[in-house]
Amino acid sequence: MPEKTPLYERHVKAGARTVDFGGWDMPLHYGSQIDEHQVVRESAGIFDVSHMTIVDVIGAGAKEYLQKLLANDVAKLDVSGKGLYSCMLNESGGVIDDLIVYWCGAGNYRVVINAATRVQDLDWMTAVAGTCTSTVEVRERADLMMLAIQGPKATAFAAPLLPAVLRQAAVDQAPFNSVSDGEWFVARTGYTGEDGWEIILDTDAGCRLWDDALAAGIRPCGLGARDTLRLEAGLALYGQDMDQQVSPLVSALGWTVAWEPVERAFIGRAALEQQREQGPETKLVGLILEDRGIMRHGQRVFAGSGDGMVTSGGFSPTMQRSIALARIPTDAVGTCQVQIRKDKRNARIVRPPFVRHGRILVDS
């Protein structure tokens, strides 16, 4: 039996068609995936993302532990509440998961990881904690839920629904920061390319916030719209655009690897340094289909000196054509061809994102 979030009954009542995602029965859409996509680009939508795994990392050794565990460096978190996007690597430099880590004060971090990778992540995090000399505890917070309120009007619509004590701070905070009070945790992050908040809170408060948000005119949105929004925003999806077999350097995530200071021996560093020295053979790029059709995950791409693969593809509601992320040979530039059923179709290679803050950023 797939797991259900505390909002499951509300989703069904709101007309959700649900889908199994990472072992969770989650809303795919509530009638129209395309309308939900548009509402997030133009106004405000709310996503139940309670399937995601929240882990608190606590103890005197927490910082040292995360500096070993993560390819990005938590030393960059110099202000309490600040967040950092990072990959967690295996010894070969392959991506075990991508995550956001927040600093919540001395010896106290919060990490948000993917649902589909929960078991392998927790096993890995616990095993690495066992190798640390100072105290660190890896504590899953299955008691909490998570909502994403996204769109240009998201914070304006949702601000009155927050506890008064952190309302103004939540509105004023810069992207990738968070404020908290008790179990309320409000971060200015998201997976849509729009402004908004990801809010972690206990189940009672979460169900109330969901009801209040809908009453305030924020529209419920499913994972279908979440996927097309993140694809337009050029944001990688774990398991599709990267996995344990590939490194951040070939996944357009080189910017998340903190090479300095050189003494920081994070897991996977040696493998990444070797790959950097040799020069990666592939890269992750954006594609815009010039011919008719829809690009899909797994399709073969003919580009540069060899071939590659569409890692994420679909129809962009904002651009009204097919876009994709693809892993192709490093030397490929300009145009390429994508095998769609029996035909090779022309596509243009671009640098993502395709769309941010409601605007198309590539020549379409």
Added chain:
Amino acid sequence: MSEVPGNLKYSEEHEWVRLEDDGSVVIGITDHAQEALGELVYVEQPDEGADLAKGDACIVIESVKAASDVYAPISGKLVATNEALADEPELVNQGPYEDGWLVRIDPKDPAELDELMDADAYGQFIAESAG
């Protein structure tokens, strides 16, 4: 509950078939099928004049989720496609039995129509497949 008009024939692949006065048949996907597929974003127009055997893929439709083949529920020559779908694939979602029709076939053997389900049988078929 999805709509199942009484005057049509249905296949187990969730296509409907309507016999026209001129002896040709019009084919589309059912309301149940369009709802399961999700919003259509692309219809790959096939070549007119193709000779199709029953069960051949005759047109590809793509939704927000995936690409799907639609199989000819009857043998014959493909004589027309719904050109409006090139710019408005959403017509299939909005009116699967009307403006969202897919192709028109000149049947080779009209007796094949009798092998398809009527509305009652199809209604029961989707109720059973829903478990």
